[in-house]
Amino acid sequence: MPATVIVGVQWGDEGKAKVLDALAEEYDIIVRYQGGSNAGHTVVVGSERYAFHLVPSGILRHGKVCVIANGVVVEPALLVSEIEDLRARGVRIDGGNLLLSARVHLVMPYHRVLDKAQELRKGGGKIGTTGRGIGPCYADKAARWGIRAVDLMRPASFREKVRSRLEDLNPVLEKIYGIEAMKWEEVAEEVLAAGEKLKPFIADTASYLRKALDGGRRLLLEGAQGTLLDVDFGTYPYVTSSNSAACGASAGTGIPPRRLSEVLGVAKAYTTRVGAGPFPTEILDGDGDELRKKGGEYGTTTGRPRRCGWFDAVSCRYAVETSGVDCLAITKLDVLTGRNPVKICTAYRCEGRRIETMPADLESLTACEPEYEEMAGWETPLGGCRRREHLPAEAQAYVRRIEQLLGVPVRLISVGSGRDDTIRCGI
Ligand code: IMP
Numbered sequence: 001m002p003a004t005v006i007v008g009v010q011w012g013d014e015g016k017a018k019v020l021d022a023l024a025e026e027y028d029i030i031v032r033y034q035g036g037s038n039a040g041h042t043v044v045v046g047s048e049r050y051a052f053h054l055v056p057s058g059i060l061r062h063g064k065v066c067v068i069a070n071g072v073v074v075e076p077a078l079l080v081s082e083i084e085d086l087r088a089r090g091v092r093i094d095g096g097n098l099l100l101s102a103r104v105h106l107v108m109p110y111h112r113v114l115d116k117a118q119e120l121r122k123g124g125g126k127i128g129t130t131g132r133g134i135g136p137c138y139a140d141k142a143a144r145w146g147i148r149a150v151d152l153m154r155p156a157s158f159r160e161k162v163r164s165r166l167e168d169l170n171p172v173l174e175k176i177y178g179i180e181a182m183k184w185e186e187v188a189e190e191v192l193a194a195g196e197k198l199k200p201f202i203a204d205t206a207s208y209l210r211k212a213l214d215g216g217r218r219l220l221l222e223g224a225q226g227t228l229l230d231v232d233f234g235t236y237p238y239v240t241s242s243n244s245a246a247c248g249a250s251a252g253t254g255i256p257p258r259r260l261s262e263v264l265g266v267a268k269a270y271t272t273r274v275g276a277g278p279f280p281t282e283i284l285d286g287d288g289d290e291l292r293k294k295g296g297e298y299g300t301t302t303g304r305p306r307r308c309g310w311f312d313a314v315s316c317r318y319a320v321e322t323s324g325v326d327c328l329a330i331t332k333l334d335v336l337t338g339r340n341p342v343k344i345c346t347a348y349r350c351e352g353r354r355i356e357t358m359p360a361d362l363e364s365l366t367a368c369e370p371e372y373e374e375m376a377g378w379e380t381p382l383g384g385c386r387r388r389e390h391l392p393a394e395a396q397a398y399v400r401r402i403e404q405l406l407g408v409p410v411r412l413i414s415v416g417s418g419r420d421d422t423i424r425c426g427i
Contacts, residue, residue, distance in 0.1 A: 002027075002261045003219040005249045008226025009319035011235075011273040012244075013299070013306060014266040015331030017041030017057045018414055020222055022422050023264075027220040029065045029212055030058030031205075033252030034242040035224030036073040036107055036137070038130040040300025044417045048089075051300050054079045056222055059091060059098065067205050070103035071242065071252020073137045074149065075112075076194035083197075100198060101205040102150035108162070109187050110169055111136040117177040127238055128275030130301050138231075138241035140165070149202050152195035162188040206254025213259055221249045221260070227319035235365060238277025246323035264411065265325035267316055267402070269333040272306040274299050278365040281309035281345045295335040310343040310372065313405035318358040320406050329412035330399060333382060333391075334421075340377030342398060345370035346405060375401065382415040388425050391415075 004027070008014040021043050024030055037053040044050075045060060054074060056066040068074060079100070083093050111133030118136070119126045129135060140146045145165050151158045163184040170181035213219065225244040228234045233245050242248060250257040270291060273279045283291065288308045291297065297306035319325075336342055347356050348368035359365050378392040385391050391399070391413075403410055413423040 003213060003221060003255055003259055004262045004264060005221045005223065005246045005260055005323075006264050006266060007223045007246045007249075007323045007325070008244070009228075009265040009267045009316050009323065009325060009328075010226045010271055010312075011228045011279075012039075012225040013272055013274065013297075014226055014268050015414060016222065016266045017043050017052065018331060018417070018422075019264070019266050019329040019412060020220065021057055021060070021419060022412065022414075023220060024058045024061045024064060026218065027058075027064070028217040029067060029209070029219045030056040031067040031069050031209065031219060031221045031253055032056045032072055033069050033221050033223055034071040034244055034248045035240065036134050037075055037078050037132045038134045038240060038301060039224035042300050045419055050086075050089075053082060053301065055082050055086065055093070055098065058220070059086065059093060065097050065099065067099045067209065067253075068101060068104060069205050069209070069253040070101040071248055072101070073105045073107050073134060073141070073242075074100065075107035075133065076152075076191055076198055080194050080197045095200040098201050099203045099205050099208060100149055100201040102148065102202050103206070104149045105137055105141045105146040106149060106151075106191065107133045107137045108147060108165075108191060110166065110173070110182055111140070113173065113179060113182070114169075117173070117179055121177065126276060128277075130299075132301070135241040149195075149198065152192065152199065152202070155192055158192060159184075159188045162191070209253055209255055213255065219255070221253060221255075223248060227323050228315055230322070233322045235277045235362065238275065238362075245319070246325075262327075263323055263325050264327055264329060265320055265323060265408065266329045266331060267311075268331050269311060269336050269398075270295070271309045271312050272297050273309075274302070274304050274306050278362065278368070279307055279309060280315070280348060280365070280368045280370045281312040282307050283309050291335065295332055310345055310370070311402065312345045312370065313402065314345055314348055314356055315358050317356075317406050320408055325406075325408050327411040328403070328406065328408050329414065330402065330410055331414040333395060333399070333413055334415045336377065336395075336398070337381055338377070338379060341374040342377045343372040343374050344398075344401060344405065346373050347371040373401075383421060385415050385423060388413065388423055391423075
């Protein structure tokens, strides 16, 4: 039975939620495998707009089970408020349709404090994180200081873990960052109070998912961020702290790699990035501002304006190869309407050489100049298009060129924010 992975092939914000929502009908279980509340997904249903950070957006579909798997990091109070907000809007959420892995690591109040303090200390060299405590939480996980959802079940040992962590961390907060020490009792009680409300959702999701596959159920696995923000394969250190590439789907869920059947990559028809780090095709003049305005390119989580640029086939091809993408969804093609010409970066000029791959070395990548291919633009709005052949010839040529450059077929094209503004390409 299929276990399909949906993964971004840029720096996040590719519109994965829209694609996921379009495909969710064909699956039984929707699984989030990494990241945390740094991610923000918006889904528009009719006149309703839903913003998701931790709960998989599949929750809006009747009869689906949503799973927050072990690779995700969860801030209990935030998850509780997301669940309560959705319930207040009439969405059914209970232990029958939302499962939280007992193994997820908890984003603790001190992780947020540390995230902000570290960024401040880095000054001009800061990463531009979302400030949600994601990096420090994954760092604690790797350093074996982490506190997991399962620990909420044993308050006494939970308190002891918080005490021990803060005993070690407080001198760092005070001496290095000049921040007041945090009282472990207060931190522990605050998190336990929120955690109490999460208990009905906590489960061994890895074994649940494996059994579900054995039983013939169809799984859709959702990565947050994008492949170029992956901690191993992205533009390190300007990355997030988890494996957002498809490789994270196995470790982040407990589904053995050979049971993952397909990878669907999601790319925006142009490129955006939030936070610092190299971005070869960034448009720094008014054209970039126009793209931002037309595409509504402001972060769902932080509201920060996104940096905007042309489609970068070099970094996307690298991401397609890294994540083993089988087919592609292209989003926001409608935003390019009215631009003439449209440009695609097909190679970089780097320190006197022409290259078609992404260098690992940050300094080389920062020095890369894009080589563009120009294509004719189109004027006709795409909103009403429901088949690929309904698109203006120039838009069809643009999509075809992306297929050629990335070496994968396009299965889905999004031409607007509504659920119906989607073209299925029937491959
Ligand atoms: P962090 O994940 O908050 O530690 O941020 C690390 C980098 O990843 C920063 O450049 C963020 O802007 C970026 N980032 C994190 N989450 C997202 C997302 O959902 N979309 C786009 N960028 C993100």
